[in-house]
Amino acid sequence: MEVLRVENIQKEYAGHKALDDISISTKKGEIFGLLGPNGAGKTTLIRIINQIIGPDKGKVYLDGKLIQRDDIGKIGYLPEERGLYKKMKVYDQVLYFARLKGLSKHEAKKRINVWFEKFEITSWYNKKVEELSKGMAQKIQFISTVLHEPELLILDEPFSGFDPINAQIIRNEIMELKAKGTSILLSTHNMNSVEEICDSIALINQSKLVLNGELSTVKESFRSHTYAIQFKGMMFGFANALFAGYSLEHSEQIDEDRAIAHVKLLKGNSLNDLLKTVMPVVDIESVNEVLPSMNEIFIQAIQEKKGGNNE
Amino acid sequence: MSKIGLIIKREYGSRVRKKSFLVITVLVPLLIGALGFLAMWMSIQETKKVNVLISDPGNLCDGKIFITDTVNAPAEFYFVNDVIAEDEFQVADRYQRYDLLIGIQPEVITNKAIKGLYREKISANTEHYIRNRIELRLEEYFALDQGITLSEYRRIRQEFNFKLENIDPNIQDTTPAQIVGFIFSIFIFIFIITYASQVMRGVIEEKTSRVVEILVSSVKPLQLMMGKIIGIGLVGLTQFAIWIAIIGVGLVFMRFFAFQDVMDPAVFAEMMGPANGTQNDLLDQQAAQSLKDSELIYLIYQGIPWGTLISLFVIYFIGGYLFYGGLFAVIGSAVDSETDSQQVMMPVMLPLMFSYLIGVMVISNPGGPAAIWFSQIPFSSPIIMLQRIAAGTVSIWELILSLTILAATIFVILVGAAKIYRTGILMYGKKASWKEIFKWLRY
Numbered sequence: 032m033e034v035l036r037v038e039n040i041q042k043e044y045a046g047h048k049a050l051d052d053i054s055i056s057t058k059k060g061e062i063f064g065l066l067g068p069n070g071a072g073k074t075t076l077i078r079i080i081n082q083i084i085g086p087d088k089g090k091v092y093l094d095g096k097l098i099q100r101d102d103i104g105k106i107g108y109l110p111e112e113r114g115l116y117k118k119m120k121v122y123d124q125v126l127y128f129a130r131l132k133g134l135s136k137h138e139a140k141k142r143i144n145v146w147f148e149k150f151e152i153t154s155w156y157n158k159k160v161e162e163l164s165k166g167m168a169q170k171i172q173f174i175s176t177v178l179h180e181p182e183l184l185i186l187d188e189p190f191s192g193f194d195p196i197n198a199q200i201i202r203n204e205i206m207e208l209k210a211k212g213t214s215i216l217l218s219t220h221n222m223n224s225v226e227e228i229c230d231s232i233a234l235i236n237q238s239k240l241v242l243n244g245e246l247s248t249v250k251e252s253f254r255s256h257t258y259a260i261q262f263k264g265m266m267f268g269f270a271n272a273l274f275a276g277y278s279l280e281h282s283e284q285i286d287e288d289r290a291i292a293h294v295k296l297l298k299g300n301s302l303n304d305l306l307k308t309v310m311p312v313v314d315i316e317s318v319n320e321v322l323p324s325m326n327e328i329f330i331q332a333i334q335e336k337k338g339g340n341n342e
Numbered sequence: 343m344s345k346i347g348l349i350i351k352r353e354y355g356s357r358v359r360k361k362s363f364l365v366i367t368v369l370v371p372l373l374i375g376a377l378g379f380l381a382m383w384m385s386i387q388e389t390k391k392v393n394v395l396i397s398d399p400g401n402l403c404d405g406k407i408f409i410t411d412t413v414n415a416p417a418e419f420y421f422v423n424d425v426i427a428e429d430e431f432q433v434a435d436r437y438q439r440y441d442l443l444i445g446i447q448p449e450v451i452t453n454k455a456i457k458g459l460y461r462e463k464i465s466a467n468t469e470h471y472i473r474n475r476i477e478l479r480l481e482e483y484f485a486l487d488q489g490i491t492l493s494e495y496r497r498i499r500q501e502f503n504f505k506l507e508n509i510d511p512n513i514q515d516t517t518p519a520q521i522v523g524f525i526f527s528i529f530i531f532i533f534i535i536t537y538a539s540q541v542m543r544g545v546i547e548e549k550t551s552r553v554v555e556i557l558v559s560s561v562k563p564l565q566l567m568m569g570k571i572i573g574i575g576l577v578g579l580t581q582f583a584i585w586i587a588i589i590g591v592g593l594v595f596m597r598f599f600a601f602q603d604v605m606d607p608a609v610f611a612e613m614m615g616p617a618n619g620t621q622n623d624l625l626d627q628q629a630a631q632s633l634k635d636s637e638l639i640y641l642i643y644q645g646i647p648w649g650t651l652i653s654l655f656v657i658y659f660i661g662g663y664l665f666y667g668g669l670f671a672v673i674g675s676a677v678d679s680e681t682d683s684q685q686v687m688m689p690v691m692l693p694l695m696f697s698y699l700i701g702v703m704v705i706s707n708p709g710g711p712a713a714i715w716f717s718q719i720p721f722s723s724p725i726i727m728l729q730r731i732a733a734g735t736v737s738i739w740e741l742i743l744s745l746t747i748l749a750a751t752i753f754v755i756l757v758g759a760a761k762i763y764r765t766g767i768l769m770y771g772k773k774a775s776w777k778e779i780f781k782w783l784r785y
Binding site for chain 1: 343345348349352356550551552553555556557559560561562563768770781
């Protein structure tokens with residue numbers, strides 16, 4: 032079920048196009064990665080979804096209906112540039128944010144207790160924010176973002192500033208929310224986390240949508256039909272056996288008589304053909320397809336774009 | 343509670359609960375009260391009496407100074423019909439109880455020279471008093487010498503009851519009230535500058551700590567800005583109300599415990615000078631004159647239209663605060679830190695400072711063209727109008743016009759401020775120029 036749909040969004044700032052015809056959508060229980068280099072327009076898009084600013088053109092739908100001011104309570108937003116009132120007590124602060132999101136005092140207090148107990152931080156209630164470490168403050172911000180149980184959670188660089196242990200805690204919370212059906216829009220530069228947790232992605236570059244779709248489909252489209260073959264035998268013989276239909280991309284000796292070779296299939300050759308070709312000269316131990324990492328896809332997509340612009 | 347209500351509550355609560363607020367709110371009126379009490383108390387305190395020894399070999403004074411029977415006479419006179427040598431007065435035991443020696447030579451009739459020697463410097467007031475009494479006494483002597491009777495002389499000497507009054511009997515112009523008006527306008531100035539700049543600091547705090555990004559995903563920037571402006575304004579009004587209450591209670595307390603005698607209606611009547619024609623006797627008149635010293639007490643308890651001034655203070659504080667608070671919110675949203683704000687603040691601070699200067703100029707001429715214009719122009723009207731009100735030179739339509747112009751300007755400023763604020767709070771890492779700020783109006 033579709034939760035968020037953004038249609039043909041355009042936004043201009045004083046002659047500079049920040050977003051150019053962007054359309055994306057997220058589903059219930061899905062983690063959607065919003066990717067792009069710095070200055071691509073991600074934050075602008077997120078602000079438009081949050082109704083902090085309005086688009087010049089295009090529409091935003093939530094649950095199939097045009098988004099309204101009151102829908103703000105259905106969205107949780109953890110901005111990249113985030114902060115808290117330094118002099119305010121932790122408890123009062125979370126309560127304040129929750130009430131601004133529309134929770135009643137009673138309900139907000141109940142949920143604060145649940146979350147603080149879950150994170151084992153009830154002793155922080157009366158601490159002032161200025162007494163907290165950065166990681167502690169981030170936890171408070173995360174709780175503030177999810178306390179009102181939003182349908183759509185927008186997380187801008189949620190892991191920055193966390194140590195690996197706390198990052199793992201937050202990652203688990205995100206997965207738990209996903210399992211409960213929350214639709215999560217995740218903006219990040221951390222491609223490893225994209226690979227680990229995202230179901231779908233969109234890549235924005237220079238205000239345009241460059242890639243969009245399910246992570247597996249995107250990866251599929253960037254397949255290079257390259258296989259990693261581990262074998263026992265002579266590298267020399269292996270290389271000689273390959274003729275014009277294959278290209279040896281990379282090779283590496285594991286020990287005296289074992290090696291791994293990355294071979295790309297050319298001209299409509301299949302993996303079977305490749306295996307038939309090399310089986311007579313070496314003993315094959317394993318074969319794996321080499322899929323591009325998100326990092327490689329990211330760089331490749333952006334460089335292609337640059338190349339296109341230069342032409 | 344509505345969102346704007348929540349914001350107001352936070353802005354208000356977080357400031358009112360601060361220790362510094364409590365300290366200032368309680369200490370300032372106590373300080374004002376203490377100083378006020380001191381001033382009033384001193385105005386009726388008996389100063390140390392100066393014992394004056396008059397060496398009068400010609401017996402011109404006849405051993406008498408007539409007019410000494412006032413309540414707090416600063417000096418007492420003693421007579422010797424002999425010449426006293428200066429060094430003898432300085433050292434002789436029998437003269438040690440006298441502070442001042444005045445020699446009246448028989449030639450005084452022609453050379454009009456009187457010399458006195460003191461042991462310790464005498465205050466200007468006391469000196470004036472002593473001189474005045476001796477002159478009066480000698481004038482009487484001259485008059486008798488010229489064949490004028492004492493009662494005839496005293497009639498000539500009596501001061502004219504010279505009085506200028508406003509042609510409109512409903513208007514009572516009093517200079518002290520004007521000064522009180524000026525004090526009120528200083529207070530309004532201080533309140534506006536204090537609380538409007540708190541708006542700016544609050545906006546900067548939210549912007550630099552990046553709380554603002556979280557907030558605007560929950561509330562509209564307009565709600566956030568107005569909540570802040572209203573919340574802080576209420577802190578100002580709270581402080582003012584507490585001050586008024588403490589000072590008010592203090593004044594009532596003092597009235598009943600410290601200045602009970604002075605507040606006796608009979609004494610009051612006397613204090614306010616001679617009633618027409620009833621006090622022909624110079625003795626009585628002089629007595630009344632000396633009591634006028636505690637006019638300050640009368641002014642504070644009876645002479646100031648506290649109710650009008652306080653209610654208009656509240657109205658014009660709200661007006662001036664919204665006017666400047668809106669502008670300061672704009673500045674706060676446009677800069678990235680408080681240090682950056684100084685430069686951008688100039689165009690807003692100038693009219694405020696200028697209004698204060700106009701206020702100083704207007705004290706002496708509250709009905710003049712400067713006062714009339716600047717009590718209508720919205721950037722200065724909150725500061726100038728109170729002074730004119732105190733001086734009683736304002737007609738009701740002028741007041742209504744001034745408030746209408748102020749309200750209309752505030753509306754325009756707040757609408758513009760909200761537009762600029764909306765863009766400014768999300769602009770990090772750069773200090774905007776006024777040119778850019780105006781550009782944001784169109785975003």
